[in-house]
Amino acid sequence: MSNLTTRELIVETADQLFYQQGFEHTSFSHIAGAISISRGNFYHHFKTKDEILDAVIRLRLAKTQKMLDQWEAEGKHPRERIQSFIQILVMNKKDIKRYGCPVGTLCSELAKLNHGSLVDANALLTLFRTWLRKQFVLLGREADADQLAMHVLAFSQGVATLANAFKDEKFIKNEVNQMLDWLKRCEENMSSSESASAPELTGER
Amino acid sequence: MSNLTTRELIVETADQLFYQQGFEHTSFSHIAGAISISRGNFYHHFKTKDEILDAVIRLRLAKTQKMLDQWEAEGKHPRERIQSFIQILVMNKKDIKRYGCPVGTLCSELAKLNHGSLVDANALLTLFRTWLRKQFVLLGREADADQLAMHVLAFSQGVATLANAFKDEKFIKNEVNQMLDWLKRCEENMSSSESASAPELTGER
DNA sequence: TCAAAAATAGGACGAGCATCCTAATATGTC
DNA sequence: GACATATTAGGATGCTCGTCCTATTTTTGA
Numbered sequence: 001m002s003n004l005t006t007r008e009l010i011v012e013t014a015d016q017l018f019y020q021q022g023f024e025h026t027s028f029s030h031i032a033g034a035i036s037i038s039r040g041n042f043y044h045h046f047k048t049k050d051e052i053l054d055a056v057i058r059l060r061l062a063k064t065q066k067m068l069d070q071w072e073a074e075g076k077h078p079r080e081r082i083q084s085f086i087q088i089l090v091m092n093k094k095d096i097k098r099y100g101c102p103v104g105t106l107c108s109e110l111a112k113l114n115h116g117s118l119v120d121a122n123a124l125l126t127l128f129r130t131w132l133r134k135q136f137v138l139l140g141r142e143a144d145a146d147q148l149a150m151h152v153l154a155f156s157q158g159v160a161t162l163a164n165a166f167k168d169e170k171f172i173k174n175e176v177n178q179m180l181d182w183l184k185r186c187e188e189n190m191s192s193s194e195s196a197s198a199p200e201l202t203g204e205r
Numbered sequence: 206m207s208n209l210t211t212r213e214l215i216v217e218t219a220d221q222l223f224y225q226q227g228f229e230h231t232s233f234s235h236i237a238g239a240i241s242i243s244r245g246n247f248y249h250h251f252k253t254k255d256e257i258l259d260a261v262i263r264l265r266l267a268k269t270q271k272m273l274d275q276w277e278a279e280g281k282h283p284r285e286r287i288q289s290f291i292q293i294l295v296m297n298k299k300d301i302k303r304y305g306c307p308v309g310t311l312c313s314e315l316a317k318l319n320h321g322s323l324v325d326a327n328a329l330l331t332l333f334r335t336w337l338r339k340q341f342v343l344l345g346r347e348a349d350a351d352q353l354a355m356h357v358l359a360f361s362q363g364v365a366t367l368a369n370a371f372k373d374e375k376f377i378k379n380e381v382n383q384m385l386d387w388l389k390r391c392e393e394n395m396s397s398s399e400s401a402s403a404p405e406l407t408g409e410r
Numbered sequence: 411t412c413a414a415a416a417a418t419a420g421g422a423c424g425a426g427c428a429t430c431c432t433a434a435t436a437t438g439t440c
Numbered sequence: 441g442a443c444a445t446a447t448t449a450g451g452a453t454g455c456t457c458g459t460c461c462t463a464t465t466t467t468t469g470a
Contacts, residue, residue: 006417022317024229027457040461041418049458100313107370108310110229111303118370125370146343150376162355163260165312165323165330171355178356185274232427243449245431254428261455370450 007045009035011055018056019095019102023109044079050117051191057120064124068131078138079187082152085132086179089159093169101160103128129153139187155179212242212250216260223261224307226301228314255322262325265307269329272334283343284392287357291338291384294364298374306365308333334358342390353391360384 004012013034017026028049032042046052071081089096099105103124108116132149141148159175162168218239221229236318237247251257267361276286293299304310308329315323337354346353364380367373 020317022314025318038419040420044417080346100316104366105317107350108305108366109227111305112225112310113230128208147379150363151380154363154367154380156363157366158359158361161309161313161362161366164316164361165327175356182233186290245450246448
């Protein structure tokens with residue numbers, strides 16, 4: 001953390017504070033104070049609060065993309081990759097319990113603020129969505145890949161919201177296990193009654 | 206709306222604005238302006254912003270309780286009652302698309318603000334949770350009733366979050382249909398592989 | 411080495427905020 | 441009809457916010 005540009009330090013700190021306290025509730029002074037920098041210096045790097053938000057979103061996009069790329073580079077089975085995504089919830093359960101999902105809560109807040117950057121924040125969700133869709137296609141679920149991707153995404157959002165509200169880590173593990181079972185069945189009997197409104201199909205590839 | 210006390214008018218308006226704009230982003234002036242009342246008058250009814258929040262939460266609790274009571278009084282099958290809950294998403298899809306879930310987004314915001322009223326807002330979620338649990342017990346799923354209740358709750362939260370972020374109403378209908386199918390299966394083969402980590406059991410009642 | 415540029419500090423600004431206060435008006439009660 | 445009480449109005453206060461500005465220091469490059 002010490003070999004960072006001041007600008008990078010600002011963005012990293014803003015990233016954390018936006019996550020922990022929300023975008024609106026985090027002020028210039030908060031960020032400046034957290035890294036012992038004057039507000040004047042601050043303004044030299046970012047003219048408006050929205051500029052910081054943009055930078056934070058771009059940082060998150062880059063980090064997320066890198067993570068997804070790594071998962072693909074490891075040469076694992078698509079099912080294992082989706083499992084990796086689901087396991088994020090368990091890995092970050094402590095933060096999720098305290099602050100919820102970084103992506104979901106940001107999107108919710110920006111939606112309420114009617115903030116223009118909501119579309120940018122959405123790109124984060126879309127990144128996951130597209131990536132998950134690709135994995136489901138590789139699993140032979142071309143026809144309903146996007147639906148399944150959205151289902152997994154919705155699952156993670158719902159679990160994060162409740163774990164945060166109820167301050168319950170065990171619930172995360174519980175739901176994750178159910179989801180992993182669902183994923184297994186998803187692959188086993190692809191033309192079964194699972195994922196109900198999905199069109200019939202027998203694993204093409 | 207016209208036969209309401211000023212106090213009730215304030216709470217109703219605050220309820221809407223908190224939902225649409227968020228708690229923090231909604232000021233005294235917003236609420237006062239929305240009903241053409243002076244801030245001074247306002248202060249006569251509520252001394253602090255937190256008092257309004259409490260009143261809003263109490264209002265929501267009352268409304269929710271009333272709705273749940275009605276569903277139970279209609280003498281329907283427990284499955285139909287759970288269906289009613291799931292259908293809320295479709296009924297309110299327009300608002301959910303614009304503002305997300307009223308309960309979930311409030312809890313998320315209060316969690317970020319580290320606000321003491323989070324526990325009160327949680328009572329709303331707990332109301333649904335307890336009610337759903339009861340319905341699942343009536344369905345003969347005593348052993349994992351709470352788990353199923355939380356699952357339904359998480360589902361609705363996830364769908365609301367994504368519908369809000371992606372501004373997508375169709376997604377709501379889609380997921381709701383899947384959920385209704387899941388519920389059907391939930392009842393049909395209670396000891397099957399569905400709801401995976403649930404302990405084995407054969408419909409006691 | 412020395413001027414140009416980048417970085418930092420810290421104060422000033424107008425606006426909006428929650429809160430508080432006092433004065434005017436309405437309402438109900440004896 | 442008069443008086444206590446409830447309600448309304450609107451201004452005052454002190455604070456924090458995002459933003460902006462001007463000095464000072466540090467770094468850079470020829």
